[in-house]
Amino acid sequence: MQSVLIASEESQILIRIINNSFQTLDSIKNRISHTIDLFCSKANDNLIDARRFQCGHSFSGQHDTVTSDSENQFKLRGEERFSEFSDGDKQEPEGAVFSALDAMLKGSLDRLKSMRESISWDHISNKSFSMEANYNQDITTIRALCSEGKLGAALSLWAKMMKKCVVPDIITHNYLINGLCKIGHLEKAEWLLEEMFCRGPFPSCATYNILVKAYCGLNNLDSALNIFSTMAYNGVTPNIVTYNILVHALCKKGLVEDARKLFDKILCEDQDQDKSHLISSTILMDGFFKTGHMTQALTYWGEISRRNLPVDVVAYNVVIHGFGLSRDIAIAYKYVCEMFKNGILPDIFSYNTLISMLCKDGRTSEACYVHGVMSKMGVTPDKVTYKILVQGLCTHGDVIKANYFLHLMLESSIVPKPVIWNTIIDHYARCGNMQKALSIRDEMIGVGVLPNVFTYNALIHAQIQSGNIIEAHSLKEEMLLNGLSPDLVTYNLLLGAACYLGKIHLAFQLYNEMLKAGLYPDIITYTELLKCYCLLGKISEAEDLLVKIQGLGLIIDHVPFQILMKKYCKMKELDKAYKLYEQWLMRDK
DNA sequence: GCCTCATCGA
Numbered sequence: 001m002q003s004v005l006i007a008s009e010e011s012q013i014l015i016r017i018i019n020n021s022f023q024t025l026d027s028i029k030n031r032i033s034h035t036i037d038l039f040c041s042k043a044n045d046n047l048i049d050a051r052r053f054q055c056g057h058s059f060s061g062q063h064d065t066v067t068s069d070s071e072n073q074f075k076l077r078g079e080e081r082f083s084e085f086s087d088g089d090k091q092e093p094e095g096a097v098f099s100a101l102d103a104m105l106k107g108s109l110d111r112l113k114s115m116r117e118s119i120s121w122d123h124i125s126n127k128s129f130s131m132e133a134n135y136n137q138d139i140t141t142i143r144a145l146c147s148e149g150k151l152g153a154a155l156s157l158w159a160k161m162m163k164k165c166v167v168p169d170i171i172t173h174n175y176l177i178n179g180l181c182k183i184g185h186l187e188k189a190e191w192l193l194e195e196m197f198c199r200g201p202f203p204s205c206a207t208y209n210i211l212v213k214a215y216c217g218l219n220n221l222d223s224a225l226n227i228f229s230t231m232a233y234n235g236v237t238p239n240i241v242t243y244n245i246l247v248h249a250l251c252k253k254g255l256v257e258d259a260r261k262l263f264d265k266i267l268c269e270d271q272d273q274d275k276s277h278l279i280s281s282t283i284l285m286d287g288f289f290k291t292g293h294m295t296q297a298l299t300y301w302g303e304i305s306r307r308n309l310p311v312d313v314v315a316y317n318v319v320i321h322g323f324g325l326s327r328d329i330a331i332a333y334k335y336v337c338e339m340f341k342n343g344i345l346p347d348i349f350s351y352n353t354l355i356s357m358l359c360k361d362g363r364t365s366e367a368c369y370v371h372g373v374m375s376k377m378g379v380t381p382d383k384v385t386y387k388i389l390v391q392g393l394c395t396h397g398d399v400i401k402a403n404y405f406l407h408l409m410l411e412s413s414i415v416p417k418p419v420i421w422n423t424i425i426d427h428y429a430r431c432g433n434m435q436k437a438l439s440i441r442d443e444m445i446g447v448g449v450l451p452n453v454f455t456y457n458a459l460i461h462a463q464i465q466s467g468n469i470i471e472a473h474s475l476k477e478e479m480l481l482n483g484l485s486p487d488l489v490t491y492n493l494l495l496g497a498a499c500y501l502g503k504i505h506l507a508f509q510l511y512n513e514m515l516k517a518g519l520y521p522d523i524i525t526y527t528e529l530l531k532c533y534c535l536l537g538k539i540s541e542a543e544d545l546l547v548k549i550q551g552l553g554l555i556i557d558h559v560p561f562q563i564l565m566k567k568y569c570k571m572k573e574l575d576k577a578y579k580l581y582e583q584w585l586m587r588d589k
Numbered sequence: 590g591c592c593t594c595a596t597c598g599a
Contacts, residue, residue, distance in 0.1 A: 174591035209592035244593035282594045317595040352596040384597050454599055
């Protein structure tokens with residue numbers, strides 16, 4: 001049953017009766033707290049205070065709102081409290097005390113239950129029940145809206161409930177905070193956290209975990225750690241999920257050693273949760289694989305076996321991916337076989353990982369074969385599968401087969417993202433099949449996918465390669481008409497073409513245009529201009545430009561030096577060429 | 590119940 005707080009006029013009688021019960025419960029609770037404090041002095045003092053604060057927050061003060069499930073909440077908190085201490089210390093006498101306390105609490109709860117049952121529900125209940133049903137419906141709606149990312153509607157319903165003094169439960173609040181974080185509204189999420197302190201319910205560990213994860217996701221470890229310390233300050237004890245989020249964030253930043261230290265801390269503090277420890281080990285194993293530390297990664301795999309942790313499909317996928325990174329396809333296959341043997345069926349990640357490593361290794365036919373196998377095994381290829389295949393096939397020169405998979409996607413009702421179309425357009429264009437490139441562009445528009453700057457750059461590149469400079473320029477105009485801004489690549493392509501044709505004025509016109517558009521010319525832009533000067537025999541301008549480039553603080557490769565050196569050689573100015581060679585050798589010193 | 594791990598990446 002979802003807990004809903006009700007404060008309607010009809011419920012006033014009930015509220016008064018239950019308030020009296022709360023006073024009884026409060027005194028029982030205080031007695032229990034006192035006894036626990038006496039017996040569990042070894043336990044963490046902060047934790048006790050925090051828990052007491054948590055209980056106080058919910059059960060003391062003016063009860064102008066009442067939890068319909070409050071006895072259950074109290075029971076739960078009592079149980080949490082017992083288990084928390086009994087985990088740390090399992091000595092016999094304390095066990096007896098806990099049993100006695102448990103019995104006391106149970107007795108009190110039974111009394112409360114009978115008090116509530118003795119209330120004559122007839123005069124007040126019908127309306128209250130229907131109200132509660134409405135509120136439960138509202139809660140379901142809020143959760144659904146959050147899952148769909150409709151946070152505006154969710155929050156307005158939340159505000160409506162709060163206005164009526166109906167406080168949705170903690171899980172619903174967590175849905176709201178999670179929803180806000182997922183759409184990037186972290187400030188609003190933190191605002192809601194503050195609201196929870198003022199108006200309830202008190203944030204749980206999951207509430208904080210959501211925020212910690214959101215900040216980690218934005219690569220803002222500082223803010224994540226800040227939330228983590230706020231959590232401790234407010235008396236909420238981090239759980240293994242919190243640590244796993246932090247271990248993962250450290251791994252993502254490449255700080256695998258720090259992640260390992262944090263993992264060791266988890267191992268020391270908590271020995272029991274196999275499932276979560278498997279997750280911690282998987283995160284670290286992945287982190288070590290991705291940073292190239294094969295041996296350390298495999299240590300965690302060994303550790304998983306040694307501790308007999310129940311291995312899941314994710315752990316296998318990490319290992320398979322790890323061997324893929326080191327191009328050990330045979331070993332990756334071995335682990336796929338092991339999965340089958342252990343009754344763990346490869347999932348979409350396993351197959352995609354395998355297909356990806358085969359494509360990277362140029363084994364595209366085998367990748368296509370695996371695509372067939374996965375379908376037969378009941379794992380439907382997804383947009384990632386097709387993206388890997390299309391890109392892999394194009395890279396290895398099989399644009400026709402890539403096009404076949406593009407159409408297979410359409411048949412499977414998956415609308416390919418622009419990147420897939422662009423890859424195929426680019427590769428048709430590169431093999432000189434301009435017609436096909438343009439027809440794929442039209443097909444793309446036909447299924448409702450709008451060309452983006454990459455599409456146009458691929459087409460412009462192709463037109464330039466075919467020597468159609470005018471068409472290339474009209475594509476640039478078309479981009480502007482369609483609301484797309486040409487980027488650095490667009491300008492470099494057109495500028496390079498102008499330079500190749502020796503049209504230095506056009507090249508500088510484009511150069512000025514890109515500056516006006518707020519784009520920063522890069523080393524390719526300058527190299528093209530330098531090449532143009534050399535082509536036109538304007539050596540002093542080329543020399544000046546090289547000096548200018550060196551003063552810009554750009555990372556310069558050997559190309560501009562090489563162009564000018566070749567020109568010197570052609571001009572039989574070997575001294576100048578040699579001097580430039582020396583300058584190039586010395587450029588980083 | 591809400592929160593933790595894996596595939597791609599022009």
